[in-house]
Amino acid sequence: MTTIFNVWDFLLILLYAIIPLAYIIPFALMAVYAERKISAWIQNRVGPNRTGPIGLFQTTADILKLMQKEDIVANGADKKLFLLAPIVVFIGSYAAYAALPFTSVYIGTNINLGVLYMVAISGFVVAGIIFAGWASDNKYSIMGSLRSAAQLVSYEIPTLFVIISIFAITQQFNLRELSEMQTSNILNWGIFGFDGLGYKRILLIPVLFVLMIILFISTLAEVNRTPFDLPEAESELVAGFHTEYSGMKFALFFLSEYANMFAVSGLVTAFFLGGYQSPFGYLGNLLGLSWLVPIEQVLWFLTKGILLVCVQIWMRWSLPRLRMDQLMRVCWKYLIPIGFVCFIYITIVMYL
């Protein structure tokens, strides 16, 4: 701790922090395309097929179109907050990537409280959505943002129950260490109990499965995806909190929604599906090429995350939207008591 702040070091750190952005933007473009294609297949339609081969450049063209669109700010709107809201939402979803373990080599910050950091920084998204609704001067927007606040705040509690249950098992908030605990083969993944627990794993496996379902549902609700997309329910509120947004500001909301989808999938992966670990050994270790291992780890992490994103898309186009009271009832009546019982069970099992 000789120097407090070095500008050149900080520039290097900035370069280091840009790396996830180089992943998020292509991912968001392809995820929007995949969403439209998958929804087309589910509904027996063709989907986008004109722009580029099999419509691959459709979303790129959409972004280019959005950039040229006139930016309309309504007369009654609070102009500063209106501009600030998409930026704050994007900060919340991008800063969450700082704790996501892409490989054992690359992780934004290897902080010990990585999980809690992710939950905390996601609070930015709630703040940004409330900003957007409040600044829009639109009744639909403000209803959407109020609902969104109630929903995100409620669904944080089951998430926290799952997080402290995993903490009780592993004594670890660090996402890289959590992934390291699930190493070597598929039976050491979180969903099958962690490595080195012995006979307790048999007692834990059913509970861990329940916890994984709870975490998946509550994170699905936290990123405002169908069946929990009450904040932007098209049939009741025109488009919820982003009714008034147009052009690039709308594109930023869209980008951060898809970035968030991958971030929460990464969280579920790091907890239960082995993080960046391969389900069997690594080719790099077999061939004695140590530089190959991190590349394989990235591929495994992205594969698992993208598969979970595909499950989210699949659920979006299969399930109808819940009503607001049903939504709150799912959280407070089912997820929280079940998570609570699982947590107590796990603390007792870990004592045995």
Place this chain on the structure above:
Amino acid sequence: MSHDLQYIVAFILVAVLFSIVALLTAWLLRPNRPTFEKLQVYECGEETQGVPYIKYNVRFYVVALLYLVFGVELVLVIPWVASYLEYGLFGLILGLFFLIILGVGIVYEWKKVISTGSLMRMLL
């Protein structure tokens, strides 16, 4: 010497810079021809009546209070989870006592707030 916090600040800075660059590019490209009708709030075809800044239903605050209760209790539980194995059976029972009180809270919340349905119906 790089601190963890510097990385987090760097991530936030990258997010801010990216959104500013994106918005600036769009600002350079887009036309700007506002008319009176365009600047109206997008609600319906009619002229807008009233302001949206109404009094919120008190039930939203009830949800916030419930969140506060559970959030604070979970935060209090975390240090216990980190250390209860060191204190043996005494530590376990002490923590479970606390958790049982939290469980009574859940039962109360279930009976009073959720099951009556009035809270949730008003959130529509």
